Amino acid sequence: MSDMAAKPNLSPGVQTQGGIGTAGVPATEHGDHLHHDDHEHHDQHWLWKYVFSQDHKVIAKQFLITGMIWAILGGTLSSLFRLQLGWPESSMEWLAPFLGKWIVAGKLNPEFYLALVTMHGTIMVFFVLTAGLSGTFSNFLIPLQVGARDMASGFMNMLSYWFFFLSSIVMFASLFIETGPAAAGWTIYPPLSALPQAIPGSGAGMTLWLVSMALFIVSQLLGGVNYVTTVINMRTRGMSMSKLPLTIWAFFLTAILGILSFPVLFSAALLLIFDRSFGTSFFLSDIYIAGQALSNQGGSPVLFQHLFWFLGHPEVYIVIMPAMGMVSEVLATNARKPIFGYRAMIGSLIGISLLSFVVWAHHMFVTGMNPFLGSVFMFLTLIIAVPSGVKVFNWLATLWRGNIRFTAAMLFSIGFVSLFISGGLTGIILGNATLDIQMHNTYFVVAHFHLVMGSSAFFGLFAGVYHWFPKMFGRMMDEKLGYIHFWLTFAGVYLVFMPMHYVGIAGFPRRYYAWTGFDAFSQFADMNRFISIAAILAFFAQFVFIFNFFYSIFRGRRATQNPWNSTTLEWTTPINPGHGNWPGEIPAVYRWPYDYSKPGSDVDFIPQNVPYSKTQSSNLPYEQDAVE
Amino acid sequence: MNPSELLPENEVGLGWHPKRVLLVLLIFSIVMMFAAFTSGYIVRRDEGNWREFDLPVSLLVNTILIALSSASMQWSYAAARKDEIGRMKTGIGITLALGLAFLVGQYVSFGDLVDGNTFFGGADANPSGSFLYVLMGVHAFHLVTGLVFVTVVLKRALNYQVHSRALLSIGNATLYWHFLGGLWLYLYLFLLLNH
Numbered sequence: 001m002s003d004m005a006a007k008p009n010l011s012p013g014v015q016t017q018g019g020i021g022t023a024g025v026p027a028t029e030h031g032d033h034l035h036h037d038d039h040e041h042h043d044q045h046w047l048w049k050y051v052f053s054q055d056h057k058v059i060a061k062q063f064l065i066t067g068m069i070w071a072i073l074g075g076t077l078s079s080l081f082r083l084q085l086g087w088p089e090s091s092m093e094w095l096a097p098f099l100g101k102w103i104v105a106g107k108l109n110p111e112f113y114l115a116l117v118t119m120h121g122t123i124m125v126f127f128v129l130t131a132g133l134s135g136t137f138s139n140f141l142i143p144l145q146v147g148a149r150d151m152a153s154g155f156m157n158m159l160s161y162w163f164f165f166l167s168s169i170v171m172f173a174s175l176f177i178e179t180g181p182a183a184a185g186w187t188i189y190p191p192l193s194a195l196p197q198a199i200p201g202s203g204a205g206m207t208l209w210l211v212s213m214a215l216f217i218v219s220q221l222l223g224g225v226n227y228v229t230t231v232i233n234m235r236t237r238g239m240s241m242s243k244l245p246l247t248i249w250a251f252f253l254t255a256i257l258g259i260l261s262f263p264v265l266f267s268a269a270l271l272l273i274f275d276r277s278f279g280t281s282f283f284l285s286d287i288y289i290a291g292q293a294l295s296n297q298g299g300s301p302v303l304f305q306h307l308f309w310f311l312g313h314p315e316v317y318i319v320i321m322p323a324m325g326m327v328s329e330v331l332a333t334n335a336r337k338p339i340f341g342y343r344a345m346i347g348s349l350i351g352i353s354l355l356s357f358v359v360w361a362h363h364m365f366v367t368g369m370n371p372f373l374g375s376v377f378m379f380l381t382l383i384i385a386v387p388s389g390v391k392v393f394n395w396l397a398t399l400w401r402g403n404i405r406f407t408a409a410m411l412f413s414i415g416f417v418s419l420f421i422s423g424g425l426t427g428i429i430l431g432n433a434t435l436d437i438q439m440h441n442t443y444f445v446v447a448h449f450h451l452v453m454g455s456s457a458f459f460g461l462f463a464g465v466y467h468w469f470p471k472m473f474g475r476m477m478d479e480k481l482g483y484i485h486f487w488l489t490f491a492g493v494y495l496v497f498m499p500m501h502y503v504g505i506a507g508f509p510r511r512y513y514a515w516t517g518f519d520a521f522s523q524f525a526d527m528n529r530f531i532s533i534a535a536i537l538a539f540f541a542q543f544v545f546i547f548n549f550f551y552s553i554f555r556g557r558r559a560t561q562n563p564w565n566s567t568t569l570e571w572t573t574p575i576n577p578g579h580g581n582w583p584g585e586i587p588a589v590y591r592w593p594y595d596y597s598k599p600g601s602d603v604d605f606i607p608q609n610v611p612y613s614k615t616q617s618s619n620l621p622y623e624q625d626a627v628e
Numbered sequence: 629m630n631p632s633e634l635l636p637e638n639e640v641g642l643g644w645h646p647k648r649v650l651l652v653l654l655i656f657s658i659v660m661m662f663a664a665f666t667s668g669y670i671v672r673r674d675e676g677n678w679r680e681f682d683l684p685v686s687l688l689v690n691t692i693l694i695a696l697s698s699a700s701m702q703w704s705y706a707a708a709r710k711d712e713i714g715r716m717k718t719g720i721g722i723t724l725a726l727g728l729a730f731l732v733g734q735y736v737s738f739g740d741l742v743d744g745n746t747f748f749g750g751a752d753a754n755p756s757g758s759f760l761y762v763l764m765g766v767h768a769f770h771l772v773t774g775l776v777f778v779t780v781v782l783k784r785a786l787n788y789q790v791h792s793r794a795l796l797s798i799g800n801a802t803l804y805w806h807f808l809g810g811l812w813l814y815l816y817l818f819l820l821l822n823h
Binding site for chain 2: 152153156221224225226228229230232233234259260261262263264267268270271274278279280281282295297298299300303306310
């Protein structure tokens with residue numbers, strides 16, 4: 001097979017010899033080009049090579065490692081509030097050395113509990129699953145899979161990371177200020193977020209939250225416009241939009257969602273800043289604090305919810321769609337089968353993207369909206385089940401009778417499909433206005449979105465890391481540790497969130513610091529303790545992954561050039577690609593990315609850069625026509 | 629390899645330079661921001677407790693100024709296409725002057741609004757007035773970025789880097805400047821119809 005492929009020389013040591021069997025490139029020209037590239041990249045100072053790098057692969061790793069640090073922090077915060085929920089009566093004095101004044105007389109400070117859930121949500125949704133997931137893999141895979149030397153603008157790409165870094169610093173600093181971090185929930189509804197005097201967390205913590213998010217939005221826009229431009233403009237010869245891997249389609253549409261929805265959050269945040277600090281009344285009206293009427297007149301807090309959820313709903317697809325793309329790729333590669341319904345997969349991604357903009361008010365069924373309007377949003381929301389169902393059907397059909405290789409990435413991809421189904425089914429329940437009004441603000445909602453968006457996206461992230469680790473670091477991650485990580489996490493996620501549905505149906509409310517005073521809920525003490533134990537164990541299981549990740553960077557088994565026998569272009573680069581990705585000419589693309597186990601072929605995968613004229617035995621009639 | 633399988637040099641994409649695509653995408657994000665503000669404006673107005681006031685006349689003057697600046701920018705771009713370097717530089721200069729005049733004019737309009745008891749914040753403010761200040765202010769911020777962009781093009785023009793075979797920078801600046809002008813026109817009409 002490999003001699004069929006028109007690919008450049010792969011061992012960096014012999015590059016300058018030129019004379020490689022690349023399709024129609026004169027050897028001398030080839031050599032010159034390589035020499036030029038070498039010269040450019042070898043005398044770089046480490047600061048420009050690893051820190052202020054404009055290489056998309058380095059930026060991707062920066063996003064990944066920053067995202068991992070945030071994920072540990074976000075998980076730690078959730079372990080803390082799960083301790084409170086699982087053992088509400090016991091002493092937390094032992095946490096005092098760590099939490100300081102937030103432990104008052106052996107109890108977790110209730111204000112701090114609100115800050116914990118707020119920061120857990122913010123960190124996980126924005127910093128881990130938006131920046132850490134799409135930031136990492138859009139950066140890493142788009143140029144490699146479309147066949148580009150780098151992003152459209154390397155400089156803007158670098159700025160994107162550093163705006164994210166600044167935003168991270170501001171958010172991290174807000175954890176340590178005297179009045180505590182923001183505590184109005186990750187959705188920061190006014191008036192709690194708009195009045196600095198409302199609760200301690202509404203003060204400086206909220207201000208830092210808004211500053212941090214403004215920087216974050218700038219980062220997302222700089223990154224997003226780059227991803228879209230690269231996909232539109234920088235594809236290699238032959239890489240038409242209908243030959244793109246599904247990963248790229250997912251990143252492309254995700255970036256479009258970001259470009260169109262993040263500015264709306266920016267608008268909302270700007271108006272909120274004016275309300276907080278400049279005395280305007282966009283979201284405030286008729287408010288009494290401590291018996292004193294505020295002067296704010298005429299504002300509407302529901303307006304903020306509309307603006308917020310116009311971002312907020314596309315945001316959940318910004319989180320899940322990159323995971324969907326990567327899972328499609330990993331499933332096809334490891335089932336050794338073409339993805340089932342390639343065009344239907346693209347169509348359903350487009351359908352989900354379009355629908356994501358017209359369903360935002362299903363988060364607001366209890367705001368007293370017109371019931372007719374509610375039923376319109378309910379109808380649109382339930383339609384999302386159709387493209388989601390298409391995707392699930394295609395994933396299962398891809399697995400069906402496949403020659404499955406259970407790599408760690410494959411396990412996480414199958415786990416993703418499982419979680420997406422389990423969590424998606426409860427979405428149909430919550431999408432119905434009548435049922436949602438009953439379930440609103442209970443743990444049923446928490447369980448729903450943690451399964452369908454939180455855990456699923458994390459599984460997609462893990463699948464991506466295990467699968468593309470060899471391309472990132474030139475070494476393999478340990479498969480056995482990967483299995484341990486998978487099974488502990490998979491079991492942990494279901495053990496946490498399945499019982500949570502049950503307590504939710506019973507009416508158990510979210511965001512309550514203590515529930516022991518209510519007879520209706522105190523009977524769930526054992527269930528809550530069970531959830532807490534499972535959550536904390538699942539959190540500790542992630543350290544298996546962290547260890548595996550960092551150990552493998554330095555000590556992992558050395559990777560071959562194409563360890564998964566995959567068809568896409570990133571595996572035609574050298575094992576450790578330099579800036580510019582391909583030492584020689586960028587390979588051209590002749591076929592779609594899913595030629596696995598093609599009948600008539602003597603190998604079970606045909607890379608995208610192999611022309612049909614070299615695969616006469618497996619060509620379909622219309623492909624043969626193209627050759628003749 | 630069979631010649632029928634030979635590929636074109638590049639995938640064409642939209643046929644635009646990547647920097648043009650980047651700019652267009654950024655314009656889309658600015659459009660979404662103002663779509664959020666103006667739709668928020670309408671939603672909020674329909675809820676009542678909305679103080680009516682007249683738009684100051686100075687806004688009309690500013691609108692004429694920015695329309696003229698769009699014309700001079702287009703004139704400058706046409707001159708660059710014909711390699712009339714002198715006219716091109718004059719055109720950019722006029723655009724910058726008119727753009728600055730527009731900003732000063734908006735500042736004057738803020739004064740007129742305050743004189744008419746329409747305030748941004750405080751006890752006497754109503755969201756109807758606050759929205760007006762936000763729309764004008766955020767537009768003015770983007771206009772400053774436009775002025776910086778046009779200034780960069782002027783610097784390049786003074787170095788003879790802008791001519792009929794190097795139209796990318798002035799083309800992008802013209803596109804952005806027209807967008808900012810069009811955005812203001814939209815905002816002005818929107819305010820006239822909905823204030």
